Amino acid sequence: xxxxxxxxxxxxPNLPWPARVRxxxxxWPPMIAFFGGGVPKxxxxxxxxxxxxxxxxxxxxxxxxxxxxxxxxxxxxxxLNASSPNTQLEEVxxxxxxxxxxxxxxxxxxxxxxSFPVFAAGxxxxxxxxxxxxxxxxxxxxxxxxxxxxxxxxxxxxxxxQAGYGRAVVWMLSLLSSCQLLKLAxxxxx
Numbered sequence: 001x002x003x004x005x006x007x008x009x010x011x012x013p014n015l016p017w018p019a020r021v022r023x024x025x026x027x028w029p030p031m032i033a034f035f036g037g038g039v040p041k042x043x044x045x046x047x048x049x050x051x052x053x054x055x056x057x058x059x060x061x062x063x064x065x066x067x068x069x070x071x072x073x074x075x076x077x078x079x080l081n082a083s084s085p086n087t088q089l090e091e092v093x094x095x096x097x098x099x100x101x102x103x104x105x106x107x108x109x110x111x112x113x114x115s116f117p118v119f120a121a122g123x124x125x126x127x128x129x130x131x132x133x134x135x136x137x138x139x140x141x142x143x144x145x146x147x148x149x150x151x152x153x154x155x156x157x158x159x160x161x162q163a164g165y166g167r168a169v170v171w172m173l174s175l176l177s178s179c180q181l182l183k184l185a186x187x188x189x190x
Contacts, residue, residue: 025171028172029172029178033182033183039139049138055123059116062147064109066112074098077092089106111171122178123136123181125186126188131184131188146171
């Protein structure tokens with residue numbers, strides 16, 4: 001550990017360091033966007049321009065993709081129990097071969113469901129407010145790229161601390177792009 005990190009941790013002694021970072025993660029992106037920050041233009045300009053409806057449809061696909069992976073793997077372990085799928089999920093999670101990946105796919109799917117409303121609100125609000133379509137399309141593409149990275153890191157990145165920090169960074173970037181879209185909409189609506 002470098003001395004800078006130790007000094008920061010010493011100033012907030014009540015919680016272990018990872019807990020402090022994790023607990024603050026949800027607050028940083030909206031605060032950054034509120035004060036005019038966001039994904040740097042030089043970064044989002046590298047993205048392709050997507051139409052808002054295509055971006056929303058792609059997001060629906062991305063948050064459901066882990067659900068399909070989970071369903072496929074569950075089919076390797078057991079026959080679908082449509083009358084009690086959540087109970088069955090708990091059972092197949094114990095499978096030595098696929099259990100961990102099944103649960104990782106489930107958690108990735110749930111995270112995608114949680115991120116979609118903010119993204120959809122950002123895309124729709126920015127579009128309705130008249131934010132330049134090119135900017136909306138490029139920020140939406142950036143969001144989708146970070147969601148792809150998040151899914152790959154969560155389902156295939158392992159359980160190391162480094163993988164966890166990688167997921168946290170791309171998750172924060174995806175939320176930042178959504179919040180940036182909302183801020184652009186708010187500014188355009190003045």
